[in-house]
Amino acid sequence: MQGSRSKSPRALSRQEMVRAAAVVAVLVSAAVAVAWQFVEPAPPSKAVIATGSASGAYYAAARQYAEYFEAAGLELDVRETAGSLENYGLLGKRDSGIEVAIVQGGTAPVEPARRRELVALASLYLEPVWVFYRGEPGLGRPGQLAGKRIAVGAEGSGVRALALELLTAGGALGEKSGTTLVDVGGDKAVAALREGSVDAALFVVGPTAPFLTELLATPGVRLMSFEQSQAYARRFRYLSPVTLHRGSLDLARDLPEQDVQLVAPAAVLVARRDAHPAVVALLTEAAVATHRGGDLLSEPGTFPSATLTELPVNEQARYYLTHGPDFLRRVLPFWLAALIHRFIVLLVPLFMVLLPLLRLTPPVYRWSIRSRIYRWYARLRIIDERLRGATDVDQVRKDLLLLEQLEHEIGGLKVPLSYMDEFYDLRLHVGYIRDRLEERLAMAGSPRVEGTALKVS
Numbered sequence: 001m002q003g004s005r006s007k008s009p010r011a012l013s014r015q016e017m018v019r020a021a022a023v024v025a026v027l028v029s030a031a032v033a034v035a036w037q038f039v040e041p042a043p044p045s046k047a048v049i050a051t052g053s054a055s056g057a058y059y060a061a062a063r064q065y066a067e068y069f070e071a072a073g074l075e076l077d078v079r080e081t082a083g084s085l086e087n088y089g090l091l092g093k094r095d096s097g098i099e100v101a102i103v104q105g106g107t108a109p110v111e112p113a114r115r116r117e118l119v120a121l122a123s124l125y126l127e128p129v130w131v132f133y134r135g136e137p138g139l140g141r142p143g144q145l146a147g148k149r150i151a152v153g154a155e156g157s158g159v160r161a162l163a164l165e166l167l168t169a170g171g172a173l174g175e176k177s178g179t180t181l182v183d184v185g186g187d188k189a190v191a192a193l194r195e196g197s198v199d200a201a202l203f204v205v206g207p208t209a210p211f212l213t214e215l216l217a218t219p220g221v222r223l224m225s226f227e228q229s230q231a232y233a234r235r236f237r238y239l240s241p242v243t244l245h246r247g248s249l250d251l252a253r254d255l256p257e258q259d260v261q262l263v264a265p266a267a268v269l270v271a272r273r274d275a276h277p278a279v280v281a282l283l284t285e286a287a288v289a290t291h292r293g294g295d296l297l298s299e300p301g302t303f304p305s306a307t308l309t310e311l312p313v314n315e316q317a318r319y320y321l322t323h324g325p326d327f328l329r330r331v332l333p334f335w336l337a338a339l340i341h342r343f344i345v346l347l348v349p350l351f352m353v354l355l356p357l358l359r360l361t362p363p364v365y366r367w368s369i370r371s372r373i374y375r376w377y378a379r380l381r382i383i384d385e386r387l388r389g390a391t392d393v394d395q396v397r398k399d400l401l402l403l404e405q406l407e408h409e410i411g412g413l414k415v416p417l418s419y420m421d422e423f424y425d426l427r428l429h430v431g432y433i434r435d436r437l438e439e440r441l442a443m444a445g446s447p448r449v450e451g452t453a454l455k456v457s
Contacts, residue, residue, distance in 0.1 A: 046075040047279045050087040050101035052157075053186060054080050057206050058102040058267065061124065061290060068286035074279075084158030091118060091272055099275045100283060104158030104204055105238040105265030106165070108310040119273050121280060121317040122287050122304035123266035125206055126297045128242060129162065130262070131224035132193055132215050133200035140227035142170035147178040148199035151192055153185035160185070162265065163202040169235065187211070194218055204265065207249065207296040216255045229261040238310055239263045248296050264297065266308040277316055284317045285325065373422055379406060380426075383433055393444045400437050406430060 049065065051058040062078040069076035079098065081087055087101035088109055104127070109115055133139060133148070145167065152167070153159030160183065167173045173181075182189075182198050189201040190211045205212070215221050226232060229241040244260040269287055271280060287304045294300035306313045306321050383399045407430055410423075 044074075044276055044279065046077060047099060047276075047283075048077040048079055048097045049283075050079045050081045050090050050098045052081060052083050052087075052102070055186065057127070057209065061267075062102060064290045065283060065286040068289060069282060072282055074282065082154060082156035083160075085161060086156040087270075088114075088118075091270070099279065100269065100271040103268055103270055104162065105268055105308060105310065106162050106236065107158040108270075115311060117273050118270055118311050119275075119314040119317075120306075120309035120311040121269040121271055121284055121314055122306065122321055123268050123308040124287055124291050125267055125295060125303050126240060126242060126264040127204050127206045127267050128244070128262040128264035128297070129166065129226075129239075130203040130205065130212065131200065131226075132203070132221055133224060134193065134196065134220050135199070135222065137222050139222065139224050142166050142224075143172050145170075145179065145200050146172045146174075149180045149182055149197075151182045151184050151189035151198045151201035153183070153189070153202065153204075155183055157185055159202060159204045162204060165236070166202075166232070166263075169232075190215065193221060206267075207244065213250050213253070213255055216249065217253065223256060223260055225258075225260045226263055227261070229263050232263045236263075238265050238308065240266070240308065242297050244296070266303075266305075268309050268311075269304070270311060271314065280314055280316050281320065284320045288321070370422070373426055376406060376410065376426060377429075380429060380433060383437075387433070387436055387440065393441065396437055396440050396444075400434070400441075403430060403434055403437065 047069070049062050051062045053059065059078060059080060062076070066076040066078055079090075081090065084101075084103040084107040087098070087103050088107065090096040090098040091101055092109075092114055100121075102124070105123070108118070131142065131145075133145065139145070150163075150167070150172075152163035164173070164181075167179070171177075172179055182192065184192060184198075185203070189198070189203065192198040193201045193215065203209075203211075216223060226241075233239045233241045240263070242262050242264045244256060244262055246256060246258050247254050249255045269283060271283070284304070291303050292301055294302060304321060306318045379402070383403060386395060386399060407427075410427060410430070
């Protein structure tokens with residue numbers, strides 16, 4: 001039995017709006033939940049970079065990166081290590097906390113599984129192989145160091161790995177070579193060469209290292225010029241042949257005293273493949289800001305570069321090196337640009353989800369109109385079925401009141417033009433049932449029901 005007050009068309013309209021808003025809210029929430037799966041997490045507040053010894057060029061460069069990070073509101077923790085080989089080992093351990101590192105070219109792991117976990121961000125600058133030796137001038141090939149005591153760098157360093165490769169290829173190492181390897185590098189190797197406890201020492205550093213001029217000015221110490229620099233560069237693709245011009249290191253003292261041919265790997269910024277995109281972007285920016293000025297071996301703008309890397313280059317870093325920062329990064333602070341980028345990533349899949357929903361809106365709306373008309377027809381059929389039976393006068397009056405309430409609801413409905421025929425058919429049928437009810441009352445001698453009663457007992 002219907003005992004509640006009938007609602008006005010305005011109230012029905014509000015209810016429909018609330019229901020529609022609730023449906024839309026549910027659908028949008030579901031779409032956001034799906035799209036959120038594609039959104040990268042927020043940038044970390046801290047990243048850790050592995051470098052080398054605290055007195056080396058890698059550590060100094062990373063400290064400049066850290067200043068760039070600080071200006072952007074992030075922290076870059078610079079971690080001192082033994083060198084490139086240790087850096088690669090730390091990148092391979094997820095519990096190490098290291099996700100980026102500066103390494104020497106030619107030291108990347110050879111195992112395919114390890115290489116797949118890593119990407120290069122940029123080559124930073126060339127750092128030649130410097131071979132200093134004691135003795136008469138004229139040595140031009142590493143193989144001529146056979147039988148001598150050679151400082152090849154500390155265990156775990158990229159210098160040692162490269163030194164062994166070059167000395168082996170040149171014929172200085174072997175069972176009958178008589179060569180003695182001394183595992184020291186850096187300042188210790190410099191001291192050993194100057195005091196004569198080693199006959200030769202290999203270094204892999206940039207041309208600004210201060211000890212280079214010290215060794216060139218040391219009596220009895222010579223710098224080897226690679227006669228086969230082009231051949232070494234063809235044999236080892238991570239090497240580049242370079243020329244150190246006369247007087248480049250010290251014009252006043254004319255050091256070196258003649259042009260020197262060298263081979264040089266590149267210092268490379270590498271990262272785990274799953275490093276956060278914001279860290280990758282900021283590191284690439286920092287590298288460009290730090291190294292774009294060039295040096296004695298390269299013109300300004302040559303580095304950082306997407307070339308001279310053993311590992312595949314991260315696509316985001318490659319885009320930055322080729323095109324520079326995007327529009328958002330040029331005009332907005334880093335944190336705001338990163339936030340907007342995250343929302344863009346969210347909106348794309350969200351749009352892909354909402355577009356089908358928008359296309360479904362017209363048929364869903366048509367279905368809702370048609371279902372409403374069908375519900376009214378169902379109520380009309382009930383009255384019609386009662387009218388066919390032996391209905392008493394009181395029931396006829398109640399049905400007339402129900403019919404008036406139905407007409408009141410129908411009158412407040414806005415129907416699309418494509419459904420006006422069904423809508424007017426419904427009104428005609430309502431009028432037909434009303435006429436029959438009123439005829440039944442007239443036959444029973446009962447007065448016609450006047451007004452619009454909103455309550456039926």
